[in-house]
Amino acid sequence: MKKLSDKQRRIMKYIDRFLGEKGYPPSIRDIQRGCDISSTSVVDYNLNILEDRGMINRHADVSRGIQLLNKSSTTERLVAVPVIGMIAAGVPIPVPTPDTWDVAAVSDTMGVSPEFTKGKEDVYALRVKGMSMIDALINDGDIVLMQHVSSIENGQMAAVWLKAEKEVTLKKVYVETDRIRLQPANSQMQPFYTSLDNVEIQGKVIAVLRQMD
Numbered sequence: 001m002k003k004l005s006d007k008q009r010r011i012m013k014y015i016d017r018f019l020g021e022k023g024y025p026p027s028i029r030d031i032q033r034g035c036d037i038s039s040t041s042v043v044d045y046n047l048n049i050l051e052d053r054g055m056i057n058r059h060a061d062v063s064r065g066i067q068l069l070n071k072s073s074t075t076e077r078l079v080a081v082p083v084i085g086m087i088a089a090g091v092p093i094p095v096p097t098p099d100t101w102d103v104a105a106v107s108d109t110m111g112v113s114p115e116f117t118k119g120k121e122d123v124y125a126l127r128v129k130g131m132s133m134i135d136a137l138i139n140d141g142d143i144v145l146m147q148h149v150s151s152i153e154n155g156q157m158a159a160v161w162l163k164a165e166k167e168v169t170l171k172k173v174y175v176e177t178d179r180i181r182l183q184p185a186n187s188q189m190q191p192f193y194t195s196l197d198n199v200e201i202q203g204k205v206i207a208v209l210r211q212m213d
Contacts, residue, residue, distance in 0.1 A: 004053075008046050010035045012055060015066060024112045024209055025066040025078070065111045078111030081145065082124045087159055089130040089138060089170045089184075112145065116207040122148035123206065126159065126170075132184035133157070133170060142210050144170065146203035157185075159202040162194060168202065 004012070014034045018026040028040045028047070037043050047066070050056045059065030059078065067078055110125060117123050128142045136157065138144065152158050158173050160182060171182035171192070180199045182192040 002053075004050075004055075005046075007035070007037065007042075008050055011037075011043070011046055012050065012068070015056070015068060019068065019113075022209060023116055024110065025064040027064050059111060067111070079114050079117050079123075080109045081112050081117070083108045083110055083143075084124050084126055086129050087126040087144070087168060087170045089128045089133040089140070110143075112207075112209070116145055116209070118206070120147050120206060124148065124203065125209075128170065132186045132189050134186050136172075136185035137210075138170075138185070138208055139210070142208055144205050145207040145209065147206050148203045150201050152201055152204045157205040159204075161200040161202050163198050163200060165198075170205075173199075173201070 011031055014031055015026060018030065018034070026034065028043045031037065031043045031047075032040050035043075037046075047056065047058060051058050054069060056069060057067040059067070059080075065078060065080075112125075124146050126144050126146060128138055128144055129140060131140055146159055152173060154174050155172055157170065159168060159170055160173060161168050169182065169192075171184060174181040174183060175196070178196070179193050180196055182194070184191065
């Protein structure tokens with residue numbers, strides 16, 4: 001078999017390191033930046049060569065759908081998770097209607113390690129905007145994996161639909177005597193209080209996928 005080029009070896013090492021650190025594959029743009037490659041088309045060209053040589057699998061219908069082969073730590077099959085959109089960890093972001101959360105209408109997906117989903121069903125992903133959950137190690141730009149549920153335990157982190165405001169936010173949820181407290185994980189921010197009938201739980205956080213610096 002023809003030897004890999006220096007660029008291809010760098011790409012393989014980067015994918016392996018990214019998977020080890022993040023638990024999900026890098027995007028083509030991640031590889032371009034991480035390996036200091038001139039363009040995404042050059043990355044794509046070299047990924048095709050690596051696939052032809054049996055070094056990787058690429059899942060065309062899954063964003064970040066790169067899988068390393070012949071390596072015990074990374075050969076597990078990726079789980080395809082729909083990426084629904086963005087959620088506010090800060091001031092709630094308006095969205096049109098609760099139908100925004102209909103995963104059947106979502107075309108963008110990403111591949112993640114099965115260790116993150118743990119066999120759970122109805123899992124989707126959201127990109128985080130804002131800094132209200134930084135004390136829970138959730139930063140602006142991170143991706144949270146959510147399981148679609150309609151109820152949670154006190155103190156769990158959830159995607160909360162505020163019916164009157166028609167907004168959604170990511171907060172820890174506490175049910176108090178006659179109200180709901182939405183608590184940010186940021187000592188510089190105040191909790192948000194609302195009525196019991198104004199809240200609809202859209203999902204609970206099951207994992208956080210942190211972005212590379």
